[in-house]
Amino acid sequence: MGIGLGLKNSIAIVNQGVPGSNDITTAAGAARAYAGGSKNDWYLPTTAELNLLCQWNRNVTQNVTTSCTGGTLNIGTGATGSGFTAYYYWSSSEWDGGNARDTNFYNGAQGFYSKGNITFADHVRPVRAF
Numbered sequence: 001m002g003i004g005l006g007l008k009n010s011i012a013i014v015n016q017g018v019p020g021s022n023d024i025t026t027a028a029g030a031a032r033a034y035a036g037g038s039k040n041d042w043y044l045p046t047t048a049e050l051n052l053l054c055q056w057n058r059n060v061t062q063n064v065t066t067s068c069t070g071g072t073l074n075i076g077t078g079a080t081g082s083g084f085t086a087y088y089y090w091s092s093s094e095w096d097g098g099n100a101r102d103t104n105f106y107n108g109a110q111g112f113y114s115k116g117n118i119t120f121a122d123h124v125r126p127v128r129a130f
Contacts, residue, residue: 009092068108
């Protein structure tokens, strides 16, 4: 669940899928297939990474051990250009064998959702290592 593990998790998730169909059949596959800025090193963040991203977007102090609360979620594309929505985002962190963890950008709550939901009920937010 920690910082810096999202890429490793994403690669492992993609490698577990059906050969030849991993491009967008999972949230991690969709993140890995993203090619924004002509880059190919995008991945699905962990819950810890999503938490920090949520805090950054709310313009509150970033701390990996503190839930994303306070501030105001910047949901418009004009202010910070982040384009976040007040909704759940998939993470590459596993809850258990059938569920993956997610983060709600509305209130910072972290929970889980079925890995079998291929309709992407949660949003996917690819990130890159920095």
